[in-house]
Amino acid sequence: MLAKVEVSGVRRNVNVGLLEEPVVPGDWILIHVGFALSKIGEEAARDQLRMLQAMGEDELAMDEVRGYTFADEVRDRTSEDVVRDRTFEDVVRDRTFADEAMST
Amino acid sequence: MKYVDEYRDPVLIANVAREISRAVAPGRHYRIMEVCGGHTHSIYRHGLLDVLPPNVELVHGPGCPVCVLPTGRVDDGLSIAERDGVILTCFGDVLRVPGTRGTPLEYKARGADIRMVYSPLDALRLAQENTEKHVCFFAIGFETTAPSTALTILRARALGVTNFSVFSNHVTIVPAMRAILDSPGMLLDGFVGPGHVATISGCRPYEFVAREYGKPLVVAGFEPLDILQAILMLVRQLVAGEARIENEYARFVSWEGNRAAQAALETVFAPRPTFEWRGLGFIPESALELRPEFAMWDAERRFAVPGVRVTDPSAAQCGEVLKGALKPAQCRLFGKVCNPEQPVGALMVSSEGACAAHYRYAERAAEAEPLRGTEAEPVRA
Secondary structure, three states, X not given: OEEEEEEOOEEEEEEOOOOOOOOOOOOEEEEEOOXXXXXXXXXXXXXXXXXXXXXXXXXXXXHHHXXXXXXXXXXXXXXXXXXXXXXXXXXXXXXXXXXOOOOO | OOOOHHHHOHHHHHHHHHHHHHHOOOOOXXXXXXXXXXXXXXXXXXXXXXXXXXXXXXXXXXXXXXXXXXXXXXXXXXXXXOOOOEXXXXXXXXXXXXXXXXXXXXXXXXXXXXXXXXXXXXXXXXXXXXXXXXXXEEEEEOOOOHHHHHHHHHHHHHHOOOOEXXXXXXXXXXXXXXXXXXXXXXXXXXXXXXXXXXXXXXXXXXXXXXXXXXXXXXXXXXXXHHHHHHHHHXXXXXXXXXXXXXXXXXXXOOOOOOHHHHHHHHHHEEEOOEEEEOOOEEEXXXXXXXXXXXXXXXXXXXXXOOOOOOOOOOOOOHHHHHOOOOOHHHOOOEOOOXXXXXXXXXXXXXXXXXXXXXXXXXXXXXXHOOOXXXXXXXXXX
């Protein structure tokens, strides 16, 4: 079972047969060597970010931030990431059920 | 990018870094192992050592498949490539791992048909397109990668592709963690658990770390914020005298893991009685071999590989670095004889290797932390 997935601007076919819940265009998934391993739990991600945000609500903290800012960090995932760990998170753009039936 | 940029947010990173500094007990040293090579890379790449308080030390673990692959297995795989009519396929980082008589890339330069693939499915496709040849896939990786190999073998069987085989070097992380926890003089306080492995295995297999060894473990993602938050969770547990398994990476990891992937692993693979890990030696039931019913696709059965054992060059101290006994720069060969262009040891080959990460990013780290000096002190193991 294949889905067309956009990875850092490149579209390719990814096997989504291991996912336990269905994916639809717009979903974000974790890909590893051509297979989708997991679909992002948006609620978990949002809860975590909300909690982290709440951690630093005092003004002093905000001032301190300037000392830590990683201003020169490249913000987008680059192709280097793809080569580095072969695992990355990206979005399902399209889906085809065509030629590849899982054999399990 | 969704949930990538957010996990690199400098404001949140600063919040968490400050919380870690607040949480640590002064006068106490925290030695935390990040098990996974992906974490090691991310820690160096994002300069996370710079934002940690000096009494929080990160020890780089064995979770880099290329780094723990012994030279003898590379030689075994290359012996397959030397046969007539064989195309050997592998992931890009395997191409640069030195065997006794050169790397796969050098074998390729000498005429062997060795090709890089992105997915084991690409190797299978190559077999379907080259029916007059035999295509062997040199498989490496932990539980994250092994299900992909398993599904590819199941697909080969379903399609009746018989000119395809797998040289399995798949390893499993739990036995390696046990070996580290059982090593004499073990000084680790807690673990950042491997997030991608846990998408498959879930958190449950790590429960023994807390239950049997009394150490906390936090399964973590790979963005800077993930890793720092996991460290914060560990420090808080340690300060409170707790040892629990927690999941920082809940957006991708469940407690039970991916059952479809686990089932595929179970169908195709069985644990090997023992397997050699570079630096850690032989560890029982720490690797996966194809079950007998898949002998047709098992390169080791089809080709009777020599099964050589090769001792690592004695000057290279990969083993000590892998166990956390030495920091990368403390190895005699680091940066001189052994560098990413001409790696002697496997830790310098993969970008997930502690030595390659340290080589690539250490200058920046050294500039940023002139007062720390911890890099020069060996961790007693």
